[in-house]
Amino acid sequence: MSLELKNVGRTFADKQAVRDVSFTAKQGEIIGLLGTSGCGKSTILRAISGLDSEYDGEIAVNGKVTRDIQEEVGFIFQEPRLFPWLTVLDNVTFGLKGSKSEKEKLGKAYLENVGLNDSAHLFPKQLSGGMAQRVAIARALVTSPEILLLDEPFSALDAFTKMQLQDLLLNIWKTYQSTIVIVTHDIDEATYLCDRIIILRGQPGKIDKEIGISEPRPRARGSMLLADIKTEILESLGLNRTEVLVK
Amino acid sequence: MSLELKNVGRTFADKQAVRDVSFTAKQGEIIGLLGTSGCGKSTILRAISGLDSEYDGEIAVNGKVTRDIQEEVGFIFQEPRLFPWLTVLDNVTFGLKGSKSEKEKLGKAYLENVGLNDSAHLFPKQLSGGMAQRVAIARALVTSPEILLLDEPFSALDAFTKMQLQDLLLNIWKTYQSTIVIVTHDIDEATYLCDRIIILRGQPGKIDKEIGISEPRPRARGSMLLADIKTEILESLGLNRTEVLVK
Amino acid sequence: MEKLESEVSSVLTKDYASKRKQQIKRSKNVENIVLGSIISIILLFVWEILSRLEVFPSYMLPAPSVVLGTIIGLGQDGSLWGHIGITTYRVLAGFVLGTAVAVVLGSFVGFYQKAEQLFDPMIQAFRSIPSLAWVPLFILWMGIGEPSKITMIGVGVFFPVYLNMVSGIFGVDRKLIEVGKINKLNSFQLVTRIILPASLPSFLTGLRSGLGLGWMFVVAAELMGASQGLGYLLVLGQNTLSPETILASIILFAVIGKLTDWILKIVEARALHWQDRLVKS
Amino acid sequence: MEKLESEVSSVLTKDYASKRKQQIKRSKNVENIVLGSIISIILLFVWEILSRLEVFPSYMLPAPSVVLGTIIGLGQDGSLWGHIGITTYRVLAGFVLGTAVAVVLGSFVGFYQKAEQLFDPMIQAFRSIPSLAWVPLFILWMGIGEPSKITMIGVGVFFPVYLNMVSGIFGVDRKLIEVGKINKLNSFQLVTRIILPASLPSFLTGLRSGLGLGWMFVVAAELMGASQGLGYLLVLGQNTLSPETILASIILFAVIGKLTDWILKIVEARALHWQDRLVKS
Amino acid sequence: SSNASTEGTPEKIRMDYAYYSPTSLVLKEKGWLEEEFEEEGIEIEWVLSQGSNKALEFLNSNSVDFGSSAGAAALISKANGAPIKNVYIYSKPEWTALVTMPDSDISSVKDLSGKKVAATIGTDPYIFLLRALSAEGIPAADVEIINMQHGDGANALTKGSVDAWAGLDPNMARVELESDASLFYRNVDFNTYGFLNVREDFAADYPEYVNRVIAAYEKAREWTIENPEEAAGILAKEASISMEVAQLTMERNDFSEAIPEMIHHDALIEAGKVLQAGEVIEANVDLEEITSELIEPSFAEETIGD
Ligand SMILES: Nc1ncnc2c1ncn2[C@@H]1O[C@H](COP(=O)(O)OP(=O)(O)OP(=O)(O)O)[C@@H](O)[C@H]1O
Ligand SMILES: Nc1ncnc2c1ncn2[C@@H]1O[C@H](COP(=O)(O)OP(=O)(O)OP(=O)(O)O)[C@@H](O)[C@H]1O
Ligand SMILES: [Mg+2]
């Protein structure tokens, strides 16, 4: 499914959070959103998902302009948002339909994928921060959505787990040809995953730069091209003059 | 204030989360805790703080063995944990004593430090994820605690903000000679901030490796020594064989 | 010059915008009131019509107009304000009393395991004793004066406030309490600065429930030798077999009870504006 | 061999540990019951002594032993079980009825703005009408049979359940509801799968409040031509000036009310085990 | 109505019984009504009235066909338009009197001025109090009348919260026996009799059955007169009161007159005047007229004859 944003903006009670955001994502494209804290990344994802319909501008899904919640959208929120009264497994299977045993089988498979097969019976209050985040990831991925909106999905994870899950995400993307918009603060992650990186800046946030990455997948995490792009991004964020930062 | 952990372990309802953790932190030392998700990092911090007293082993603060909540401990939790009924400013000044105007002055200064001077009057529901995390950081730092326990304080922040706040932390450390234990997944962050990095591994987690960093501060983020240490850490996490990870 | 103009115009727009907001707010209020009264008005109409058609016998259920006449009659001979005034006073006094005791006891029980084990079982047992059953006991203990009536109403208010308070406290997120502990709050500060605000939604529901029960207990309270008040009016109506009087008192109970509840509802909305609620469809 | 032994011993220890856990649990239960009864027992003792010393006149407040005698007497002539049985049946039936209506209406009002605007104001107004005031209306509408009594009790149960339900729904975190919306739940599913469980703490408090009110409304219900039941017993005691009977009925109300509440409390503890509560000091 | 009839036969007859009407208890206990109507397959349903006002509510709402109340209560209800007829007098009770505690300085009605007296407005004791005051020439305004339910009034009296109480049996008998309270003013004629009322509908549809119910009541009345001891036993058992209280209560009931007559008529008019003065009955009500409408002696006259 394709996505098209035209001049999207959002104002909360007199305060503009983000303005004039336009971009298109083709079916199967992975788009990265980067930007300083509070510049409106989550706001944009919420607008795309339809959870927030009070934005300005237009969003078209598969060419159709709409403000409703889309079928086949998966959303990994910035917080885990688990249901405290459900076990880990029930949280994962929450959005699934079908017979109980089928759901459980699928749920368990995804729990295995995120490395939580031992924790299926736990309640959210018994999880560590990263575990909770992984449950949320499994819950969103298990429905194999055609559009995936990810809001800093891996930020609470250690480097090792993070890489595993990035690859899990790419696997799913390959299988279902999902269109993905991912918000991240990790530039390595962005360069490893995305076809295009959109950098937002300012308050209210607006698009500052768009960087395309044409390197085919699977990408090597240490590749020179990605390193170059990282430098470009860091520069555009004003971050390569390291000395300045050291007081 | 110095810290000493002796054979600290913790078991939750028959399941051991972490075991046999021993280390010492001298006054003014900055210790980094690294480890895979769910290996017990937060559990250790909670034990040190005294919020959890059901651990095995002993923890001594300034040479005195105790299981109570310590005076002069600051804790930045893994989640923001803001009080939803208080404004940003009131959240920041929550732990302060003294006259209202003094508290507000101090609170505003720290809000400025974390880049939120415009948002003092907002309620938590109006904040972005990173903003909430920054409020939590300001709330913990404003009390200028002698022991600072930080649980992934900067993980929800973009690279730029993150660096600023790391430097803010070092400033405070310099002023108050705080003893700091910081949990992080960001290896660059660990090498930039810490005197010693403790790597936990396994489930139940136990100490796998300790790495000292003797480079004096201020450190350069791009320095060769730090890059070497990073490689060492990545290796000890089994992460330098990048090819393996690319399926 | 141009800039100035644009500034002026922007000020104007802002002014206009805030005015429009006020207008919208006001018209929303009006809409609320209209919508809220529709059903009551329809019911009254149906009742009036059925009464006129003598489907309801007037010696049991007189028409609303007749009841209204009774209320107006009470108003004209001046006794209406006496009835309303004294009952409202008693309910409010009892409300304050019952709430105060419930807050103190509720905080204790919610916070200390031992206090819960000691007090809660007995309080829960008392909770199901009907108001009428208290009457002889109160006459014995406190006689038939105002204190006795107010305390009786306080008893009614106490239980829901206490129950909601305790369960609200139980439901407070451990995570927030820990923040307080790290900031070295003592127990009292924990209660006032974290537990109370965090359990405020439940507590306010308790207050509203309690106020409702206060109005209900008025009748039992005014069985203890009152010569004025809505409960007195109700019992008088029952003793003198006067359905108009009974219905008049019921309607007065409903209207004044609603008004007091409405005040609490406004307080609730103000006090809970920080809640991250869904905007309803 | 060594390994085997250690395994056996570990199995044994485990067995022992789980047994000890059970023991601890049981002894904690016993402790709870003992602690919970202390205050009641002390009160009874003081009352008994004061009665024997004739501080309380026996024609107004007979000693607990006398009241107990009355209850035993009722038990021996067999009527006790009739009173308890019929009243419990009425309360439970009314409880089910009132709760069912409250859940349906509460979900609507909590979920749809329009439903709130239409229904809530009137419901809030009815909430402050005392139980006694309903009596003549119920007699008129439904006569004096069981349905009328049960409905009357249902009315009492309805209000707190409704109120807690609505406020519980209002308090549900928007964040969780959004998860449901993203998963394309329809309104009904949103209510059953997210809103109800999330507002469960408040709802259960409402149930407990409602059950308490059910017991209170029994008296009014049993004014409608009952010749059996605890409410009947109470009114009979008042009409025949028999303090033993009044107190016997009060104590029965307290004990049986407490028992039913205790069941709800257990349900509550089970249903809310997922709450991240602070372990109390 | 639930009495949908075939050939003028009710499906069932709904009777009330009340602890203030011993005759009704006897009748229920003996099962004479059931016996009488068994052959026709007419069911008898018994409903307990806890007080006159409840009995009248039941009558008005078509929940019972026959209801027992004090005469004054029936009058008030009639004045409010209730469709009832009084067809039988179940007793001439002396169920109310003025009561005070033994250590009080009140010994006659005259001592009441400036005192607190508990009474339930609209009921017989209240009427009794007002008539007693006016008979002794004391203005009602000189006495502070505290409105309380009968039982509460008794409690308030023993507790000392009020100085006197316009009492009602069996509460009155109990305080008399157990707290040594004294009845300092008694007057049988200021009581308004025990009325058995029937719904007008029922009387119009099934006059024959009204007669037969009255006949059964007569049987119970005669039995009560002949067996005072056993009747008291029935009362004691049903109302869960002690035998002494029951006996004292029975002693104060005179079961000799059963047909509504002029004397009842006059008693009601007197009571009605007091109630009108107390604004319980509206001033524009014609007492003569409603009293005549209420009291319908023809059934009893026909059945009992003399
Ligand atoms: N209250 C609890 N009850 C039961 N188990 C718990 C509880 N808290 C933590 N655990 C378990 O303890 C283990 C360690 O948790 P901890 O929160 O310390 O992990 P962590 O190292 O901080 O991980 P992360 O990086 O994901 O935050 C986990 O396996 C978790 O399931
Ligand atoms: N419900 C709301 N009411 C008012 N303001 C809001 C609300 N939600 C977001 N904002 C404001 O909108 C701006 C953008 O918020 P958003 O959550 O989109 O930031 P973000 O880019 O996701 O930041 P982060 O990286 O910190 O998560 C912020 O300034 C925030 O204060
Ligand atoms: Mg965000």
Ligand SMILES: [Mg+2]
């Ligand atoms: Mg953690």
